Amino acid sequence: KIYENVAELAPLEYDFVIVGGGTAGLVVANRLTENAKFSVLVLEAGVNNQDVLDSTVPFLVNDLLVPNIYEWNYTTTPQSGLNGRALPYLRAHMLGGCSAHNLMFYTRGPKDDFDRYAKLTGDAGWSWNRIFPYFLKNEKWTPPTDLHDTTGQFDPSVHSTHGMNPVSLNGYAWPFGPRVIAATKELPDEFPFNLDMNSGKPLGVGWLQSTIGEGKRSSSASSYLVPFVSRKNLHVLLHAQVTRLVNASHERGKLAFGGVEFLQSAKARKEIILSAGTIGTPHILMHSGVGDGRALHALGFHSLLDLPSVGQNISDHVSVGLSWSVNSTETLESITQNATNFNEAFAHWNKTHTGPFVDLGITHVGWLRLDPNSEALHQFPDPSAGRDTAHIELIFSAGFSRRSASTPQGHFMNIGTVMVTPLSRGSITLNSSNPLDPPLINPRYLTSDFDLFVLRDALKRAQRFVTAPVWKDYILAPTVNIGNFTTDELDQFIRNNAGTISHLVGSAAMSARGARYGVVDPDLIVKGATRLSVIDASVLPIVPSAHTQSTTYIIAERGADLVKARWT
Numbered sequence: 001k002i003y004e005n006v007a008e009l010a011p012l013e014y015d016f017v018i019v020g021g022g023t024a025g026l027v028v029a030n031r032l033t034e035n036a037k038f039s040v041l042v043l044e045a046g047v048n049n050q051d052v053l054d055s056t057v058p059f060l061v062n063d064l065l066v067p068n069i070y071e072w073n074y075t076t077t078p079q080s081g082l083n084g085r086a087l088p089y090l091r092a093h094m095l096g097g098c099s100a101h102n103l104m105f106y107t108r109g110p111k112d113d114f115d116r117y118a119k120l121t122g123d124a125g126w127s128w129n130r131i132f133p134y135f136l137k138n139e140k141w142t143p144p145t146d147l148h149d150t151t152g153q154f155d156p157s158v159h160s161t162h163g164m165n166p167v168s169l170n171g172y173a174w175p176f177g178p179r180v181i182a183a184t185k186e187l188p189d190e191f192p193f194n195l196d197m198n199s200g201k202p203l204g205v206g207w208l209q210s211t212i213g214e215g216k217r218s219s220s221a222s223s224y225l226v227p228f229v230s231r232k233n234l235h236v237l238l239h240a241q242v243t244r245l246v247n248a249s250h251e252r253g254k255l256a257f258g259g260v261e262f263l264q265s266a267k268a269r270k271e272i273i274l275s276a277g278t279i280g281t282p283h284i285l286m287h288s289g290v291g292d293g294r295a296l297h298a299l300g301f302h303s304l305l306d307l308p309s310v311g312q313n314i315s316d317h318v319s320v321g322l323s324w325s326v327n328s329t330e331t332l333e334s335i336t337q338n339a340t341n342f343n344e345a346f347a348h349w350n351k352t353h354t355g356p357f358v359d360l361g362i363t364h365v366g367w368l369r370l371d372p373n374s375e376a377l378h379q380f381p382d383p384s385a386g387r388d389t390a391h392i393e394l395i396f397s398a399g400f401s402r403r404s405a406s407t408p409q410g411h412f413m414n415i416g417t418v419m420v421t422p423l424s425r426g427s428i429t430l431n432s433s434n435p436l437d438p439p440l441i442n443p444r445y446l447t448s449d450f451d452l453f454v455l456r457d458a459l460k461r462a463q464r465f466v467t468a469p470v471w472k473d474y475i476l477a478p479t480v481n482i483g484n485f486t487t488d489e490l491d492q493f494i495r496n497n498a499g500t501i502s503h504l505v506g507s508a509a510m511s512a513r514g515a516r517y518g519v520v521d522p523d524l525i526v527k528g529a530t531r532l533s534v535i536d537a538s539v540l541p542i543v544p545s546a547h548t549q550s551t552t553y554i555i556a557e558r559g560a561d562l563v564k565a566r567w568t
């Protein structure tokens with residue numbers, strides 16, 4: 001059951017207390033309560049996601065990505081690599097966490113990334129072959145809402161129709177989509193078509209798959225909580241911001257906490273599971289005396305467990321986009337810039353859950369490697385996990401889906417470029433000893449020249465993509481002509497315009513047992529502690545060359561199995 005008021009819950013003592021009802025937290029809650037003998041309390045700081053229309057209707061998500069009650073409304077510190085700009089850092093403050101407000105891309109990433117996680121942690125359980133069944137457990141492949149023939153748009157042999165979370169191809173056909181495919185045929189050497197980028201070998205350009213089913217967003221809340229909410233052993237409490245872990249003791253030489261503190265405190269008989277996300281999890285650990293001992297002392301904390309890696313070594317994806325005005329009225333602007341069409345499309349969605357509101361108008365994604373002879377690969381160690389791993393992502397969309405005063409008037413196509421193998425690393429540290437103060441989020445974007453190089457190259461690749469003959473009668477002009485920019489001008493363009501696509505990981509990273517760095521062991525238990533684990537995106541030591549929700553679901557599915565195995 002979902003509770004709005006703590007007074008309805010007593011006594012506050014459970015086998016497992018999960019902090020954070022987000023992407024990972026609700027998966028873990030679901031899997032643990034499959035065992036009727038386990039009692040589980042989920043403490044979620046935010047609000048209910050049900051009835052939040054902008055979360056449910058795929059096309060409306062951009063309206064959620066502004067300061068509001070469904071957001072933590074964080075801001076990064078000023079970023080020297082972005083010419084001193086501080087960026088809003090989006091994190092959902094509601095059930096489902098970021099799965100309830102993200103852009104719904106479903107990308108599993110390359111096999112190489114998982115094999116590297118296995119190597120780094122010394123645990124083959126994180127390798128692609130061993131985690132692949134968890135993808136199938138999580139994913140429920142569904143037909144697109146327009147029921148179009150999907151032959152040649154994905155590979156059914158790598159998908160599952162029996163998992164929990166609906167995934168589909170786009171359900172509305174913008175005329176832009178077939179042009180992208182035509183360009184892959186015209187420029188096959190540089191932009192080969194990839195039937196299914198979720199096979200473990202993502203390189204090439206393929207049709208986008210999204211966490212959307214029957215025209216609606218699928219989130220951990222809609223898939224893992226709502227259908228199971230009547231389980232007697234599952235309690236979810238909203239508006240419960242956990243401030244710290246309490247009742248510290250030592251059990252067989254290891255630190256243990258008896259419970260967590262929010263407005264009140266809740267006891268965990270078996271295990272406390274932190275699923276508060278890449279920002280929330282290290283924040284709670286540090287406020288509980290777990291982190292860099294010296295930094296904690298300086299803020300007046302009593303350090304209980306010296307783990308200097310807490311909040312350190314975070315990595316993220318940086319992106320910058322290009323757009324072109326086009327010779328067509330069948331673009332996203334036909335809706336976003338025309339109130340009559342917008343209302344019609346919305347009414348259509350309300351009635352049938354079909355039409356242009358069933359997705360975001362992003363049709364394809366491309367994954368590309370730097371040229372092996374590129375200067376950057378001579379100057380820097382290649383940060384990619386292997387030869388099937390992209391350094392660059394290109395995101396193709398049929399116009400601007402965001403309705404804002406700064407979007408230009410007219411009809412457009414966009415190619416977003418993303419640097420997906422960063423060398424820059426940043427940190428999350430405490431700003432004060434008050435647990436209600438936000439932490440300092442400093443991703444140190446573009447502080448490695450490698451990252452800048454990759455974005456420069458990515459922009460050039462996007463420009464080459466539009467030289468395919470198919471665009472000749474379609475593209476009118478670029479909105480910004482970077483073609484004549486000097487390298488310095490291009491760097492300034494990037495530093496002044498780049499943003500994040502919110503894939504931050506690494507603040508409570510896994511490392512091998514006995515390693516002198518890292519925060520959790522490969523079984524996700526905090527090093528030097530017992531009955532305390534972290535299950536969310538913060539455990540990833542390096543950001544995958546992919547959007548991060550699918551990996552987070554998989555961490556949660558495997559993490560739940562690891563917890564079950566130690567308590568049954």
Ligand SMILES: Cc1cc2nc3c(=O)[nH]c(=O)nc-3n(C[C@H](O)[C@H](O)[C@H](O)COP(=O)(O)OP(=O)(O)OC[C@H]3O[C@@H](n4cnc5c(N)ncnc54)[C@H](O)[C@@H]3O)c2cc1C
Binds near residue numbers: 092277550
């Ligand atoms: C705007 C945006 C777009 C994105 N787009 C995509 C995409 O298209 N595809 C993709 O694959 N990935 C995308 N991502 C990334 C992906 O969604 C996240 O990496 C992933 O969902 C993180 O899951 P998590 O469980 O680690 O954290 P979250 O989902 O953030 O869950 C953490 C939960 O803990 C709660 N919490 C935090 N602190 C506390 C506390 N102190 N007490 C109690 N509760 C607390 C939060 O409110 C939240 O509900 C996007 C992210 C954002 C923000």
